Amino acid sequence: MPSSSRSAKDFFAPLAVGAPAPVREVPARPSRAIHFFDPSNEKMAAKIPQMVGTVDVLLGNLEDAVKADNKLAAREGLVRIGRDTDGLGGPGGTTQLWTRINSLDSPWALDDLTTLVPAIGHRLDVIMVPKVQGAEDIHYVDRLLAQLEARAGLERPILVHAILETARGVANVEEICGASPRMQGLSLGPADLAADRRMKTTRVGGGHPGYLVRQDPPTSADGAADVGADRTTYQQDLWHYTIARMVDACAMHGIYPYYGPFGDIADVVACEDQFRNAFLLGCVGTWSLHPKQIAIANKVFSPSVEDIRHARRVVAAMGDGTGAVMLDGKMEDDASLKQCLVLVDLAEELAAIDPELKKQYDAIEEG
Ligand SMILES: CC(=O)SCCNC(=O)CCNC(=O)[C@H](O)C(C)(C)COP(=O)(O)OP(=O)(O)OC[C@H]1O[C@@H](n2cnc3c(N)ncnc32)[C@H](O)[C@@H]1OP(=O)(O)O
Ligand SMILES: O=CC(=O)O
Numbered sequence: 529m530p531s532s533s534r535s536a537k538d539f540f541a542p543l544a545v546g547a548p549a550p551v552r553e554v555p556a557r558p559s560r561a562i563h564f565f566d567p568s569n570e571k572m573a574a575k576i577p578q579m580v581g582t583v584d585v586l587l588g589n590l591e592d593a594v595k596a597d598n599k600l601a602a603r604e605g606l607v608r609i610g611r612d613t614d615g616l617g618g619p620g621g622t623t624q625l626w627t628r629i630n631s632l633d634s635p636w637a638l639d640d641l642t643t644l645v646p647a648i649g650h651r652l653d654v655i656m657v658p659k660v661q662g663a664e665d666i667h668y669v670d671r672l673l674a675q676l677e678a679r680a681g682l683e684r685p686i687l688v689h690a691i692l693e694t695a696r697g698v699a700n701v702e703e704i705c706g707a708s709p710r711m712q713g714l715s716l717g718p719a720d721l722a723a724d725r726r727m728k729t730t731r732v733g734g735g736h737p738g739y740l741v742r743q744d745p746p747t748s749a750d751g752a753a754d755v756g757a758d759r760t761t762y763q764q765d766l767w768h769y770t771i772a773r774m775v776d777a778c779a780m781h782g783i784y785p786y787y788g789p790f791g792d793i794a795d796v797v798a799c800e801d802q803f804r805n806a807f808l809l810g811c812v813g814t815w816s817l818h819p820k821q822i823a824i825a826n827k828v829f830s831p832s833v834e835d836i837r838h839a840r841r842v843v844a845a846m847g848d849g850t851g852a853v854m855l856d857g858k859m860e861d862d863a864s865l866k867q868c869l870v871l872v873d874l875a876e877e878l879a880a881i882d883p884e885l886k887k888q889y890d891a892i893e894e895g
């Protein structure tokens with residue numbers, strides 16, 4: 529039952545006469561990397577046509593990281609790219625086209641929506657809304673999009689993705705996810721969230737060496753603790769709590785969770801670790817801020833050949849899917865089978881759009 533102020537019977541009704549019918553199920557389209565670009569940056573914009581087909585999602589960013597003086601140029605640049613780029617966005621697109629609009633309290637958000645939907649609404653797959661505080665923000669966008677879609681004669685609804693980057697947004701995460709059938713997913717916004725929570729960090733995502741636990745001190749023969757002794761410390765994940773909440777809220781509402789930005793572009797190793805933590809916890813993808821983060825995201829958010837080999841063995845060993853069996857000294861049953869099916873299904877979805885991955889997964893059967 530969706531947590532919305534609308535009754536269950538009205539939940540899937542269009543919000544404006546002539547608007548397309550809302551989706552009943554959010555399409556599971558691969559979106560391992562949501563690659564951000566600034567459409568007002570001519571060098572970046574020029575690279576977009578050749579990036580189609582090399583990344584699951586291209587996102588024209590209009591919000592933070594676009595200078596205030598360039599907001600109009602970014603919006604217009606995105607309209608041009610959406611209109612003129614083959615294979616980008618819409619039902620037949622090989623790469624999805626998303627945008628991140630400006631925040632709803634900014635001077636730009638209204639014009640972002642009223643410009644983009646009539647101009648390139650047929651190409652736009654998902655609109656990312658930043659700094660979402662509660663269901664009321666989604667309801668506002670939901671109704672406005674329905675009106676704009678009706679006026680533009682669009683045949684399919686544009687989906688909505690919220691960034692979780694305020695304390696109130698985190699507190700309201702379940703109602704945000706259930707606020708509209710348009711809700712496609714959520715991304716973690718660690719930079720704004722850190723500021724809003726008054727965390728004492730200065731980074732865009734990732735860990736912090738000060739957030740750690742330390743091994744207990746050794747004790748001497750008389751039982752005294754030697755607190756000055758060298759002790760191993762273990763850096764902890766600042767984002768574990770929020771990602772886990774986000775994953776549960778998304779799973780409950782049948783929508784998709786994503787990690788967000790990793791700002792240390794040079795540290796490709798820690799970036800991969802952060803992405804993998806999110807993947808293992810249930811996220812389906814992440815943002816990419818720089819071209820070199822696309823390959824990292826594609827690698828991490830595609831199940832490994834080893835995992836698929838194992839998952840297929842469990843599926844085969846479990847026969848009709850009930851009971852318990854032993855495989856390599858380990859017990860497998862209905863629950864581990866379900867985990868394996870998550871991986872096998874994901875591999876099939878990815879293989880359908882990624883020929884290189886398909887070759888690797890197909891080779892498992894031969895080998
Ligand atoms: C907290 C948040 O809100 S995060 C989301 C908002 N932030 C963003 O969207 C940032 C997007 N990324 C960027 O702006 C840039 O990648 C930066 C500023 C991080 C680094 O930019 P640069 O210093 O130019 O990077 P670098 O010199 O390595 O770029 C190499 C090439 O890749 C291009 N490039 C860099 N980033 C991108 C991108 N995101 N998309 C496409 N091309 C890009 C550059 O234009 C450059 O092209 P060139 O070889 O023709 O000169
Ligand atoms: O928008 C992203 C963030 O981390 O803030």
Ligand SMILES: [Mg+2]
Binds near residue numbers: 592658693717719720
């Ligand atoms: Mg932000």
